[in-house]
Amino acid sequence: xKLTLQIWRQDSAASEGHYEDYLLVGAxxxxxxxxxxxxxxxxxxxxxxxxxxxxxxxxxxxxxSCGITVDGRPHGPVEKTPSCRQHLRSFADGSTVRLEPFRxxxxxxxxxxxxxxxxxxxxxxxxxxxSIDAGTAPDADAHHLTHEKAEYALDMAAxxxxxxxxxxxxxxxxxxxxxxKLLHLATMPSTKAERSTRAKEMVRVAEEEFGPCSLxxxxxxxxxxxxxxxAIAGVNREKLRQVLRGMAD
Amino acid sequence: xTLADTGTRVRPAAEAQLxxxxxxxxxxxxxxxxxxxxxxxxxxxxxxxYKLVSPLNRRKFTVIVVGxxxxxxxCAAALxxxxxxxxxxxxHDAPRRAHSVAAQGGINAARGRKVDGDSLARFxxxxxxxxxxRAREVDAWRLAEESIRVIDHMDAIGAPFAREYGGQLATRxxxxxxxxxxxxxRGQTGQQLQVAASQALLRQVARGSVNLHTRxxxxxxxxxxxxxxxxxxxxxxTGEITAHTAHAVVLATGGYGNVFFKSTLAKNSNVTAAFxxxxxxxxxxxxxxxxxxxxxxxxxxxxxxxxxxxxxxxxNDGRIWVPKTPGDTRDPNTIPxxxxxxxxxxxxxxxxxxxxxxVASRAARDEIVAxxxxxxxxxxxxxxxxxxxxxxxxxxxxERYGNLFEMYTDATGEDPYVVPMRxxxxxxxxxxxxxxxxxxxxxxxxxxxxxxxxxxYHGANRLGANSLLSAxxxxxxxxxxxxxxxxxxxxxxxxxxxDAPEVAGALDDARGGVERLTAIGGTQGxxxxxxxxxxLLYQHCGVSRDGELLxxxxxxxxxxxxxxxxxxxxxxxxxxxxxxxxRAGRVADYLDMAxxxxxxxLDRDESCGAHFRTEHQHPDGEAKRDDENWRFASAWxxxxxxxxxxxxxxxxxxxxxxxxxxxx
Numbered sequence: 001x002k003l004t005l006q007i008w009r010q011d012s013a014a015s016e017g018h019y020e021d022y023l024l025v026g027a028x029x030x031x032x033x034x035x036x037x038x039x040x041x042x043x044x045x046x047x048x049x050x051x052x053x054x055x056x057x058x059x060x061x062x063x064x065s066c067g068i069t070v071d072g073r074p075h076g077p078v079e080k081t082p083s084c085r086q087h088l089r090s091f092a093d094g095s096t097v098r099l100e101p102f103r104x105x106x107x108x109x110x111x112x113x114x115x116x117x118x119x120x121x122x123x124x125x126x127x128x129x130x131s132i133d134a135g136t137a138p139d140a141d142a143h144h145l146t147h148e149k150a151e152y153a154l155d156m157a158a159x160x161x162x163x164x165x166x167x168x169x170x171x172x173x174x175x176x177x178x179x180x181k182l183l184h185l186a187t188m189p190s191t192k193a194e195r196s197t198r199a200k201e202m203v204r205v206a207e208e209e210f211g212p213c214s215l216x217x218x219x220x221x222x223x224x225x226x227x228x229x230x231a232i233a234g235v236n237r238e239k240l241r242q243v244l245r246g247m248a249d
Numbered sequence: 250x251t252l253a254d255t256g257t258r259v260r261p262a263a264e265a266q267l268x269x270x271x272x273x274x275x276x277x278x279x280x281x282x283x284x285x286x287x288x289x290x291x292x293x294x295x296x297x298x299y300k301l302v303s304p305l306n307r308r309k310f311t312v313i314v315v316g317x318x319x320x321x322x323x324c325a326a327a328l329x330x331x332x333x334x335x336x337x338x339x340x341h342d343a344p345r346r347a348h349s350v351a352a353q354g355g356i357n358a359a360r361g362r363k364v365d366g367d368s369l370a371r372f373x374x375x376x377x378x379x380x381x382x383r384a385r386e387v388d389a390w391r392l393a394e395e396s397i398r399v400i401d402h403m404d405a406i407g408a409p410f411a412r413e414y415g416g417q418l419a420t421r422x423x424x425x426x427x428x429x430x431x432x433x434x435r436g437q438t439g440q441q442l443q444v445a446a447s448q449a450l451l452r453q454v455a456r457g458s459v460n461l462h463t464r465x466x467x468x469x470x471x472x473x474x475x476x477x478x479x480x481x482x483x484x485x486x487t488g489e490i491t492a493h494t495a496h497a498v499v500l501a502t503g504g505y506g507n508v509f510f511k512s513t514l515a516k517n518s519n520v521t522a523a524f525x526x527x528x529x530x531x532x533x534x535x536x537x538x539x540x541x542x543x544x545x546x547x548x549x550x551x552x553x554x555x556x557x558x559x560x561x562x563x564x565n566d567g568r569i570w571v572p573k574t575p576g577d578t579r580d581p582n583t584i585p586x587x588x589x590x591x592x593x594x595x596x597x598x599x600x601x602x603x604x605x606x607x608v609a610s611r612a613a614r615d616e617i618v619a620x621x622x623x624x625x626x627x628x629x630x631x632x633x634x635x636x637x638x639x640x641x642x643x644x645x646x647x648e649r650y651g652n653l654f655e656m657y658t659d660a661t662g663e664d665p666y667v668v669p670m671r672x673x674x675x676x677x678x679x680x681x682x683x684x685x686x687x688x689x690x691x692x693x694x695x696x697x698x699x700x701x702x703x704x705x706y707h708g709a710n711r712l713g714a715n716s717l718l719s720a721x722x723x724x725x726x727x728x729x730x731x732x733x734x735x736x737x738x739x740x741x742x743x744x745x746x747x748d749a750p751e752v753a754g755a756l757d758d759a760r761g762g763v764e765r766l767t768a769i770g771g772t773q774g775x776x777x778x779x780x781x782x783x784x785l786l787y788q789h790c791g792v793s794r795d796g797e798l799l800x801x802x803x804x805x806x807x808x809x810x811x812x813x814x815x816x817x818x819x820x821x822x823x824x825x826x827x828x829x830x831x832r833a834g835r836v837a838d839y840l841d842m843a844x845x846x847x848x849x850x851l852d853r854d855e856s857c858g859a860h861f862r863t864e865h866q867h868p869d870g871e872a873k874r875d876d877e878n879w880r881f882a883s884a885w886x887x888x889x890x891x892x893x894x895x896x897x898x899x900x901x902x903x904x905x906x907x908x909x910x911x912x913x
Binding site: 011012027028029030031032034035038039041042044045046048049050051053055056057058059060062063064065081085087089110111114116117118120121124125126128129130131132133134135137138139140141144145146147149150153154157158160161184185187188190191 | 323326327330341342343344345346348350351362398400401402404405406407409410411412413414415416417418419434435437439440441444447448449451452454455463486515516517518549550552553554555557558659660661662725726729772773774776777818820821825826828829
């Protein structure tokens with residue numbers, strides 16, 4: 001295949017960025033988008049030019065490291081699929097594909113296509129955990145969690161933290177991410193003691209870091225983990241519950 | 250009797266000569282304090298004798314933990330909870346991304362709740378046998394004992410383990426065992442454990458007990474007065490190289506499988522932290538032990554960046570075959586039954602397609618080498634569901650394996666319901682690693698190791714679902730006892746000063762190392778060398794090895810290394826985000842690592858589990874261990890003359906008597 005890759009180049013957060021066009025030849029439809037970048041980089045290095053920086057790691061769709069915007073869409077043309085599992089067979093031979101970083105006010109560009117998504121971890125740091133020390137846990141069989149609830153918790157826990165939801169949102173909101181984590185932890189019996197405190201703090205930090213949600217739902221289309229839109233309702237539910245209860249749990 | 254059956258053979262002169270030029274034989278080493286306590290009670294006894302640090306004194310100690318996977322995040326969080334100052338380092342932008350996240354199947358625990366006959370002793374037996382008697386027995390006992398509360402802890406911090414309809418934890422079985430002791434969360438067990446562990450870590454970051462350095466890579470170990478005193482690290486965004494000192498250092502930096510380039514590991518997993526500690530004096534144990542997973546996707550193009558793993562559960566219903574005629578390029582569905590060779594069913598009638606990983610990988614490689622490989626590059630074998638679909642219907646197969654079939658389609662563009670899958674052996678889990686004693690301490694006092702970066706538990710072969718377990722146990726329930734025991738003696742001594750000569754020396758070395766790479770000014774980027782190194786290793790130090798191949802491998806690695814140091818090109822600047830520079834440093838270490846792997850494989854003149862020397866096999870083609878001569882772990886030290894020194898840790902098997910593995 002032959003593709004023109006129009007790629008965002010930016011040296012660092014402090015510098016200005018611009019698009020540059022590159023001709024990629026000899027790629028096959030079985031290439032992933034990231035392997036196409038690998039090949040392009042090999043080409044650039046052999047010509048003594050700067051290779052394109054981008055984040056990726058497991059290349060199996062589970063680590064959440066990768067994430068680029070492809071023709072205006074986070075991760076690329078195939079729905080609910082991370083960048084590392086998008087293939088060139090989605091593009092017509094000879095076409096032009098535009099690659100840019102995940103766009104969001106709170107994602108600073110590190111270099112080229114790599115961005116800083118540490119805001120997502122600051123939300124977890126605000127309460128997305130269970131305050132249980134090593135060695136103090138009760139027998140896991142001593143509390144019951146029905147099969148259905150365990151499966152539901154897992155549906156919500158499936159988030160890979162790629163941050164595409166934020167990049168897809170016209171508001172730049174992280175509510176799909178926040179809701180998924182709140183509902184996951186609210187379902188687990190061992191983590192309920194701090195349920196209200198968690199909701200309050202995580203929502204506060206999410207609003208500071210990212211924006212409010214207007215229920216556009218574009219996050220759901222790009223989410224590689226298939227987090228459902230009901231996770232967004234979870235943000236309001238957990239927050240309202242905290243206000244009405246007025247207690248830590 | 251042929252030479253291959255005798256077990257001991259005389260090393261050919263050329264092989265012996267090459268070995269002598271590369272290594273000398275050193276002293277035996279002990280991994281544990283001699284004791285009369287039975288293996289089953291060893292851990293309880295050891296914990297009783299560990300020294301403690303009182304809660305008020307803990308904040309006087311700083312511990313560096315490198316890596317935030319299951320072992321690293323667990324260790325950093327647990328030490329933080331206890332009250333130590335912890336400096337945690339990861340090259341990722343977030344701790345959750347460590348490669349533990351990718352493990353699918355499950356985590357073993359010897360809870361023995363069911364009436365299927367499981368127990369601590371059976372867990373130990375399965376683990377020792379799975380490791381083909383090249384692991385330390387008392388370590389397996391500890392792993393078994395702590396596995397019980399690991400499940401409780403991971404459940405409590407948020408891992409949503411699968412549950413039965415009545416609300417109890419669910420289990421399933423896994424390869425190499427006949428009981429049901431694997432706890433799981435669908436096919437995302439690693440992810441759920443990793444997310445829970447990284448949340449626990451972030452809780453300590455919020456509390457201020459852990460200082461987390463993201464996008465920071467360890468470049469060197471600082472050793473002062475023979476003790477680990479800190480690390481040198483590079484900030485991957487700014488390029489700044491700085492020293493960090495501590496009373497103890499824990500490396501939980503994962504395995505070295507990426508030396509093969511195309512492996513099932515994440516792209517950035519590397520050996521640099523462990524290898525540079527090895528350069529500073531830490532022994533490297535059993536580097537030849539690499540597990541090849543039999544159901545990886547074959548390489549489909551020159552530019553493929555890695556191999557993807559398909560769950561080996563597929564072998565429950567899929568039948569593995571190749572065409573009987575070499576070079577048969579017909580559409581597989583048109584190849585008649587009598588022209589197919591279901592070689593695993595033929596060779597292993599009892600286990601059939603469910604033979605252990607090393608056996609299945611070796612058999613596939615034999616077929617491929619004999620010219621019967623399939624696919625465009627003739628580098629795969631078929632995994633065929635035609636008969637299962639015919640017998641059970643498509644719907645049942647969809648329910649059992651639907652997500653895996655989708656994954657296959659996604660990766661290859663082919664529909665496995667219609668065309669047989671193509672699979673091939675891929676480099677997977679590293680069973681070698683930095684040598685550590687029973688207290689997880691390396692040969693450098695104060696330097697500890699956890700998870701896949703170490704060598705413990707699994708030996709020459711390994712059980713699936715024991716690796717998540719060992720990483721969790723090391724992080725949460727072994728290191729938090731062993732590290733304080735070491736620290737207790739250091740009460741009153743400050744952590745090393747940043748202006749100490751050893752610190753400045755290590756900093757200079759690290760900066761010099763970066764300059765050395767960038768100064769070459771050659772023509773080829775680091776990835777080109779890495780790809781070639783990987784091909785070379787698959788060929789010479791892969792699924793099956795022999796002395797001649799390995800000797801040739803060593804010479805080829807040396808030649809490639811020479812080319813690397815004369816023709817490498819590192820594009821870009823050193824004072825910023827430069828992924829080429831990161832890769833260059835890692836490939837430099839891989840080249841040395843590859844040489845050590847080949848050396849260890851050439852030296853270990855026996856077959857055991859995944860280390861299969863074709864010179865040592867039973868008449869039926871099974872691995873032939875040589876317990877008389879090789880019942881020890883090799884721990885390699887880098888000698889002053891450039892040669893390696895092989896130390897031996899003799900291995901005792903008391904509770905699990907030595908026996909031959911048999912899966913027929």
